[in-house]
Amino acid sequence: MPNYYLISLLLIVLAIAAFAMAFERRKPQARDLVIVAVLVAIAVASRAAFFMVPQVKPMIAIIIIAGVSLGAQSGFLVGALAGFLSNFIFGQGPWTPWQMFALGIIGFLAGILFRRSPLKTKRLPVCIFGGFSTLVLYGLIVDTSSAMMFTPRLSKEVLLTTYLAGLPFNAIHAVSTMIFLLILAKPMIEKLSRVKKKYGLVES
Amino acid sequence: MRDTFSSCNPIVNFIYFTCVLVITMCVKHPVILGISFASAMIYSIYLNGMKAIKFNIFFLLPLMLIAAIINPAFNHEGMTILTYIRDNPITYESIYYGIAAAVMIGSVILWFSCYNAIMTSDKFIYLFGKMIPALSLVISMALRFIPRYKIQIKRITNAQRGIGRDISAGNLIGRIKSGVSILSIMITWALENGVDTADAMRARGYGLKGRTSYSNFRFDVRDWTLTVVLMVLFIMVVIAIRAHFISIVYFPAFVMNDFDGIVFILYAAYAALCLLPLLLDIREDIVWRSLRLKI
Numbered sequence: 001m002p003n004y005y006l007i008s009l010l011l012i013v014l015a016i017a018a019f020a021m022a023f024e025r026r027k028p029q030a031r032d033l034v035i036v037a038v039l040v041a042i043a044v045a046s047r048a049a050f051f052m053v054p055q056v057k058p059m060i061a062i063i064i065i066a067g068v069s070l071g072a073q074s075g076f077l078v079g080a081l082a083g084f085l086s087n088f089i090f091g092q093g094p095w096t097p098w099q100m101f102a103l104g105i106i107g108f109l110a111g112i113l114f115r116r117s118p119l120k121t122k123r124l125p126v127c128i129f130g131g132f133s134t135l136v137l138y139g140l141i142v143d144t145s146s147a148m149m150f151t152p153r154l155s156k157e158v159l160l161t162t163y164l165a166g167l168p169f170n171a172i173h174a175v176s177t178m179i180f181l182l183i184l185a186k187p188m189i190e191k192l193s194r195v196k197k198k199y200g201l202v203e204s
Numbered sequence: 205m206r207d208t209f210s211s212c213n214p215i216v217n218f219i220y221f222t223c224v225l226v227i228t229m230c231v232k233h234p235v236i237l238g239i240s241f242a243s244a245m246i247y248s249i250y251l252n253g254m255k256a257i258k259f260n261i262f263f264l265l266p267l268m269l270i271a272a273i274i275n276p277a278f279n280h281e282g283m284t285i286l287t288y289i290r291d292n293p294i295t296y297e298s299i300y301y302g303i304a305a306a307v308m309i310g311s312v313i314l315w316f317s318c319y320n321a322i323m324t325s326d327k328f329i330y331l332f333g334k335m336i337p338a339l340s341l342v343i344s345m346a347l348r349f350i351p352r353y354k355i356q357i358k359r360i361t362n363a364q365r366g367i368g369r370d371i372s373a374g375n376l377i378g379r380i381k382s383g384v385s386i387l388s389i390m391i392t393w394a395l396e397n398g399v400d401t402a403d404a405m406r407a408r409g410y411g412l413k414g415r416t417s418y419s420n421f422r423f424d425v426r427d428w429t430l431t432v433v434l435m436v437l438f439i440m441v442v443i444a445i446r447a448h449f450i451s452i453v454y455f456p457a458f459v460m461n462d463f464d465g466i467v468f469i470l471y472a473a474y475a476a477l478c479l480l481p482l483l484l485d486i487r488e489d490i491v492w493r494s495l496r497l498k499i
Contacts, residue, residue, distance in 0.1 A: 006229065020336050028338050030402040030410045037342045038398040041349035042391060048350070081339070085346055088325050093316045094229075149309050150271045151278065152232070153301075158278045187388055195395040 005148040012101045019076050019104065031201050036077055039066040043082035048089055055172040059086065060134050061180035062188075063103055067110030068126065069192040075107030098145035102138045109133065126185050131178040139163075139170030207251060207322070208488045209481035213427040214327035216434070221319050223438045224478055228311045231445060233452040234300075234460070235471055237307045243478035244314035250482065251321040264313060268306040275302030281455040301454045330421055337417075345401070353394060360389050430480070437477040444470040 067075025282297025
């Protein structure tokens with residue numbers, strides 16, 4: 001039986017590396033770097049601030065906001081780096097690449113879906129995307145990784161059981177992401193576009 | 205506890221963790237896993253003390269139990285049937301396999317708890333700074349921003365209290381409102397401050413040609429020796445597995461390699477690989493003691 005865990009780990013690491021290399025290739029300006037770093041820091045701090053309440057984390061909300069206002073590539077970077085850096089506080093583990101990938105993809109999709117769309121300023125679509133992506137993308141990717149950790153001989157039953165066991169946690173996470181987006185999305189996207197306009201940032 | 209291994213060059217630290225993690229994750233051999241688990245356990249307790257013991261009992265043990273139960277519950281391969289639960293056969297082999305999977309997940313998590321104690325973020329940036337210069341700058345900036353934001357939030361909170369928007373007074377809705385406004389001020393400040401930082405960086409020539417980066421670490425004789433020892437041990441174990449000196453089959457029946465002199469040496473090689481940091485610490489202790497005795 002193939003070692004699903006290692007193969008998928010390798011694919012995920014390659015995917016993250018591809019994004020990293022694309023970013024490096026661009027030879028980003030100091031301002032681009034700083035804005036990404038600021039958003040990563042806010043995302044990490046937001047995860048750390050809510051450390052007492054399990055699953056209630058504004059991190060995905062901030063990553064989505066980053067993707068919406070800075071675009072797909074920066075969205076992926078903010079997501080992946082926020083996952084990576086917050087684990088310096090919460091502990092790195094075999095889960096780190098999966099979290100990085102899941103968070104990165106959410107930021108990426110947020111950029112693709114909303115960056116140039118008129119829906120950007122509407123609250124509801126962003127919220128729905130936030131809830132859906134937290135529940136399905138983040139939840140399923142991370143749960144799949146734990147299923148593969150628990151039993152290297154993967155089967156449909158094991159996966160289903162893991163998803164069902166994870167569902168309540170993912171549901172809380174998704175609802176909290178939606179609430180945070182409801183509160184934060186509009187003011188933060190406005191702030192970011194103001195700063196972008198004022199200083200002429202990342203219009204690639 | 206002062207750990208000598210963490211004072212080695214990060215490259216050595218990284219090679220070590222890569223070797224032990226790759227072997228732990230790829231080889232489901234009971235003896236290899238046992239060595240991994242025991243060494244990771246000892247090292248994590250050595251590094252983290254009481255915290256590690258608590259973590260092992262309250263987090264790791266339940267996790268391993270779940271892993272040990274999940275496998276026989278879902279996997280019905282194997283020839284030696286023990287009993288039936290609701291028409292599903294429970295086999296010896298899948299129970300063995302479950303225990304091996306549990307020890308594997310336990311060892312991986314223990315190794316990572318050692319990794320977290322040794323591979324701090326500055327070491328990571330040293331390792332990958334050349335490969336991903338822009339991203340590692342982003343990482344180190346973000347790491348610097350987090351404590352800075354904490355201080356700034358305190359400042360904003362105090363200033364808001366000064367103008368009568370106290371977050372610790374008033375009804376719930378009022379408090380939430382002042383909390384949100386603190387957050388909003390904070391984010392605006394963070395973005396503007398970030399742009400200032402960027403301008404300062406540009407003014408000082410970020411991105412120009414011929415600039416080098418500061419590094420805290422050098423690669424000395426001890427690091428070379430350790431790297432060679434690590435690689436030799438690792439290659440020995442890999443060859444042993446490839447040549448089936450160390451082999452294991454769980455299904456349909458549990459078959460393990462025989463035990464003889466060569467195999468013993470190979471197990472010992474893997475144990476030496478896993479215990480290298482601890483051996484280094486013990487050596488350091490002995491040297492230190494003998495030096496003191498001479499005085």
